[in-house]
Amino acid sequence: MKMSASTSIVAIRGALLAACAPVALVPAAAFAQDQDPEAAEAAQVETRSEERGLNTIVVTAQKREESVQSVPVAISAFAGDALENGQVTSTTDLAQLTPGLTFNTFQPGQPEISIRGVGTKEDGAGASDSTLVMVDGVYIAARSASNIDIFDLERVEILRGPQGTLFGKNSIGGVINYVTRKPDDIFRVRLRQTVGNYDQFDTAGVVNVPLADNLFTKFSFSRRAFGGYDEWIIPGQDEQPWRTPAQSTQIGGNNQFAWRSQTLWEATDTLEVLLSFDGVDEELGNINRQPIGSTGPLHDCGCASDPIAVDIALGGADSVRTYLGEEDNGGERDAFGVTLELTNEFSFGTLTFSGAYRESDYYFTHDDTGLPPSPPVDLTGSNGNPNDLLLGDPSIGFTFDNSDIVWEDSEQFTGEVRLASNPGRFNWQVGAFATSEQINRSEGIFFTALADASLDPNLAIATMLFDGWAVATYAQVGYELTDRLSVTLGGRYSYEEKEIVAFNEMATSPDLQLVLSAFPPTEGEDSWENFSWRVALDYEIADDVMAYGTISTGFKSGGFTGSATTAEGATTPFEPEEATNYEVGLKGDFFDRSLRVNLSAFYVDYKDLQVTRFFQPAGSVAGEFITENAANAEIKGFEAEFTALLTDNLEIGGFYSYLDATFADFFGTPDISGGGDFSGNDLRQAPEHSVGGHIQYEADLGGDSGSLTANVSGRYQSLAYTNVDNNPLDVIPSHTVGDAWLAWNSADDQWMVQAWVKNFTDEVYRTHVFTQRGNRIGFGTFAPPRTYGMTVQFSY
Known part of the structure; x- marks a missing residue:
């Protein structure tokens, strides 16, 4: 079926979306049943009740409100207030709190999320991510729009392992669901101001207004800005026209404005209508690539083709905070969304209709090497021997310097209808889901510095126009076999279709192929279907202590390689992934609910992994992007989370994750060394060990003096590879990071003043690594240095 003749697809898609119409997914949940709105506003995931003991945590992990301790799924849940207190502002920071979750970022629009070693490196328009990112249950299709600002949230839920039955849509690794606070019938204002080093200046606010007895509205915003962590050093060499006299300036800042508007109408005693709008406008500062290694041949020469030598020669090697690129790069990101949700209560259950529209635009450019280029090198030899520059003095700049430029715009419609029974001995839910997505990416x-005889630097552009749609139906039933033993059964049928138009252009140096070759617009299409299922047993060993066992499957659809070298590579689809997860766990509250322990052990049989590599194939003179299917992988692991109230004032908590994730057999396309057997290698973003913890103490100052709360937290992560070849350059080394904060709260809870510090040991650690030239040169980005500041909040 051609994109130019897709009338039937449009008709089918339109009918499905109309049937599912209004909008997106799960209704919001409160943390405790029967709370009044004021109590709900103050609720936190890990708080103490009036009596000593941990509060009940209510989540929507199974698309109904349930205590997290009663759900046979591995879940981490974090309250919005707790995240704000810890200065957690985006998805990136969540990895510091969650077992099994890692987050790498090639650039702001290309997040690489991995849960239990399951992730996606392919960033093309025709590929799907392995982790579902959702806001109030609305699936976000474009990866460039998935890094969400964390403000005015009720909580964040992170579901680990395949969620193929209730969520589907490529949730083979897990689900990250942001749940916003909803409007209520109490007038409320909250203002928050943060100032910090590196010119950080964040302002946020929320106002909740009851317009009538049954009509409530809320508006929130967050403006975040900082001046950047890196120093741009521009050497004084007048013979290079793009260089000015020696100088330096601070770069890499960011300026973001995010907002959300919600209106809740209680139309009748049983019908609620929620209308939400949200948007973000972000100016993205430069990211600083740093050379981290080079090997021979050629790149260990101490010459202009050796990035380490160039970095040293031009004065950047003394710090990872120095930037030597020729331009102060960056970009921008804009996104908008609208969601409509209708919920109607019947005597036997709840019917939910939901639908959403989202769009985003993204542009970003950055220097892949963080180095300035040498004078143009004519690789054809028509303007002299290219070795004169390739082997030249490193002070002339880097001969293999390159930059990356991305343009992406997306548009999506999603719809879902769901009918769920009331809680009881027998409970059930059925639903249907549809989505339509269009993503254009160049x-x-x-x-x-590399050129043909024209001496014009080599610029090639790959473009993909993507149009996809998917539909699914699902059902899940649960039955209490006895007072203590329950069984859950679920299944989901999914159908997905993708169409693409791809073409490559050689903007300059048309006779020189370094990564891409030119080809005219070429069409490709494919479709896939899948049935995912889940079986779970849970047994209440004692009051507040549950053991469970589950077998669940997950599916991620196939797709098309982005930025492929040839037309054949661009239009040849890679196949879907499938995973079967075997898991046992224990969830328990002990000692009058002053100790909470959650344990899980799992084994994942993973088939046809989609593996993305950038390498130089055997017999080729150029590098190439390719996504191909590995045969099988095995993932084994263990996770533990605990929270303990040692006294009424002292709380400690932590987590541990062990992961053994390897390719059982993977024979990939050979590179120029002849190697392509990756069997036995570790999966990407799969650290063997990660451990974290916190200690928090709250002191009542007495009378009207308020209270003081102190919190110290830390996380350790062992070495993780960032490529399937497990090259020693392609690694995130082990690292330990610590944060701390001290807050005063007034007795009436109207004022909060907080001092905080993040990365207080000023740990220098990588957040992303990639290699070029057959893995002979490596470049990385680094996490922010020590940051500190103060936050003041007023609530009324």
């Missing part, structure tokens, strides 16, 4: 690869 990526330019710019070699700023």
Whole structure:
């Protein structure tokens, strides 16, 4: 079926979306049943009740409100207030709190989320992520729009392992669901101001207004800005026209404005209508690539083709905070969304209709090497021997310098209808889901020093126009076999279709192929279907102590390689992934609910992994992006989380994750060394050990003096590979990071003043690594240095 003749697809899609119409997914949940709105506003995931003991945590992990301790699924849940207190502002920071979750970022629009070693490196328009990112249950299709600002949230839920029955849609690794606070019938204002080093200046606010007895509205915003962590050093060499006299300036800042408007109408005693709008406008500062290693041949020469030598020669090697690129790069990101949700209560259950529209635009450019280019190198030899520059003095700049430019815009419609029974001995839910997605993406690869006889730097641009749609139906039933033993059964049928138009352009140096070759618009299409299922047993060993066992499957659809070198590579689809997860766990509250322990052990049989590599194939003179299917992988692991109230004032908590994730057999396309057997290698973003913890103490100052709360937290992560070849350059080394904060709260809870510090040991650690030239040169980005500041909040 051609994109130019897709009338039937449009008709089918329109009918499905109309049937599912209004909008997106799960209704919001409160943390405790029968709370009044004021109590709900103050609720936190880990708080103490009036009596000593941990509060009940209510989540929507199974698309109904349930205590997290009664759900046979591995879940981490974090209250919005707790995240704000810890200065957790985005998805990136959640990895510091969650067992099994890692987060790498090639650039702001290309997040690489991995849960239990399951992730996606392919960033093309025709590929899907392995982790479902949702806001109030609305699936976000474009990865460039999935890094969500964390403000005015009720909580964040992170479901680990395949969620193929209730969520489907490529949730083979897990689900991250942001749940916003909803309007209520109490007038409320909250203002928050943060100032910090590196010119950080964040302002946020929320106002909740009851317009009538049954009509409530809320508006919230967050403006975040900082001046950047990196120093741009521009050497004084007048013979290079793009260089000015020696100088330096601070770069890499960011300026983001995010907002959300919600209106809740209680139309009748049984019908609620929620209308939400949200948007973000972000100016993205430069990211600083740093050379981290080079090997021979050629790149260990101490010459202009050796990035380490160039970095040293031009004065950047003394710190990872120095940037030597020729331009202060960056970009921008804009996103908008609207969601409509209707919920009607019947005597036997709840009917939910939901639907959403989302759009985003993204542009970003950055220097892949963080180095300036040498004078143009004519690789054809028409302007002299290219070795004169390739082997030249490193002070002339880097001969293999290159930049990356991305343009992406997306548009999506989603719809879901769900009918769920009331809680009881026998409970059930059925639903249908549909989505339509359009993503247009272009990526330019710019070699700023390499050229043909024209001496124009080599610039090639790959473009993909993607149109996809998917539908699914699902059902899940649960039955209490005895007072203590329950069984859950679920299944989901999914159908997904993708169509693409791809073409490559050689903007300059058309006779020189370094990564991409030119080809005209070429069409490709494919479709896939899947049935995922789940079986779970849970047994209440004692009051507040549950053991469970579950077998669940997950599916991620196939797709198309982004930025492929040839037309054949761009239009040849890779196949879907499938995973079967075997898991046992224990969830328990002990000692009058002053100790909570959650344990899980799992084994995942993973088939046909989609593996993305950038390498130089055997017999080729150029690098190539390719996504291909590995045969099988095995993932084994253990996770533990605990929270303990040692006294009424002292709380400690922590987590531990062990992961053994390897390719059982994977024979990939050979590179120029002849190697392509990756069997036995570790999966990407799969650290063997990660451990974290916190200690928090609250002191009542007495009378009207308020209270003081102190919190110290830390996380350790062992070495993780960032490529399937397990190259020693392609690693995130082990690292330990610590944060701390001290807050005063007034007795009436109207005022909060907090001092905080993040990364207080000033740990220098990588957040992303990639290699070029057959893994002979490596470049990385680094996490922020020590940051500190103060936050003041007023609530009324």
